Amino acid sequence: MPEMPATPAVCPSLMSADPLRLGEQVSALLDAGARVFHVDVMDGRFVPNLMLGTETTRGVAALARPRGGLVDVHLMVEGPREAIGWYAPHADMISVHVEADPHPHQLLSEIREAGCLAGLAINPGTPVEMVLPLVERLDYVNCMGVNPGFSGQSFIPETLGRLGALRDLLPPRVAVQVDGGIGPANIADARAFGADLLVSASAIFGAADPVASYADLAERVASA
Numbered sequence: 001m002p003e004m005p006a007t008p009a010v011c012p013s014l015m016s017a018d019p020l021r022l023g024e025q026v027s028a029l030l031d032a033g034a035r036v037f038h039v040d041v042m043d044g045r046f047v048p049n050l051m052l053g054t055e056t057t058r059g060v061a062a063l064a065r066p067r068g069g070l071v072d073v074h075l076m077v078e079g080p081r082e083a084i085g086w087y088a089p090h091a092d093m094i095s096v097h098v099e100a101d102p103h104p105h106q107l108l109s110e111i112r113e114a115g116c117l118a119g120l121a122i123n124p125g126t127p128v129e130m131v132l133p134l135v136e137r138l139d140y141v142n143c144m145g146v147n148p149g150f151s152g153q154s155f156i157p158e159t160l161g162r163l164g165a166l167r168d169l170l171p172p173r174v175a176v177q178v179d180g181g182i183g184p185a186n187i188a189d190a191r192a193f194g195a196d197l198l199v200s201a202s203a204i205f206g207a208a209d210p211v212a213s214y215a216d217l218a219e220r221v222a223s224a
Contacts, residue, residue: 001115002092004139004175005070008191008224010217011036012210013179013201014060015051016151022056025210026063032211033218036070038179038199040148041087043077046100047149057090065092072197074121074179075100076148081107088114095119095142095177098130108137119177123147124156128165138174140197141166145190146180151201155181160193167194187217191224 012034017025026037037060042051061071070092075083080096084107087094094116096107104120111118120131121142131141143162146153159178166176175196182190183203190198200217207213 001112002070002117004117004173005036005197007175007196008221009036009197010034010187010214010221011038011072011177011197011199012204012214013038013040013151013199014056014205015040016201016205018205019056023059023063025205026060028211029204029214030064030067030069032214034214035064035068036072036093036197037064038072038074038201039091040074041077041083042149046078046097047076049149054086054090057087061090061092072119073116074119074142076121081110084110084114088116091116093117093119093140095121095140097121097123097148098134099123099126104134105137108134112137112139121148121179124159124162128162128169131166132169135170135174138170140175140177141170142177142179142199143195144180145178145182148180152206153181155183155186160186160189163190163193163195182217184216184220188220188224191221 072093073091117139145159177197178195179199
């Protein structure tokens, strides 16, 4: 099983990357120090969008893994059990939504059995206490800062308090991830409230220079 990445870490989310330049952008971010690449998988049912397939994930893994990078797959899908098997060969970390399946204990166990770190994602309206019965099967919790489905949404301010509550509830070995709406204006606050893995999409790939934007975010996190 992979080791949890060194934290804090800014994790570029490839949902906003240029699909025609994906390899080039991933390589450039690896050169800049990025080591965790976030891959959003959407099925058009659990969230109103479709995104990224196994072949894209395999390609990212082929670039990142030889250089010490990790692929973090976020399954925003209904009934994610089958998708775990599809993505596990190309993933180092997989998170599933507690809202998407009535048997999260089994899902988390299957993720670990597949050789990946196991994460649980929670939507903004889901109480953070939902993670407590699952702590022994968890390696990280993905606390959504927006309602999932689209890049470029505004960060929900109440997420900061939720991050702090999760950090208080969880043992130190379980990392806290924040995903959605993270950019220069709030990344330091998210880190200060306890986020270890800070996912950013449009703030990186929507910038004229994604590498410079990533470096700026990493500096803000390091200084928080």
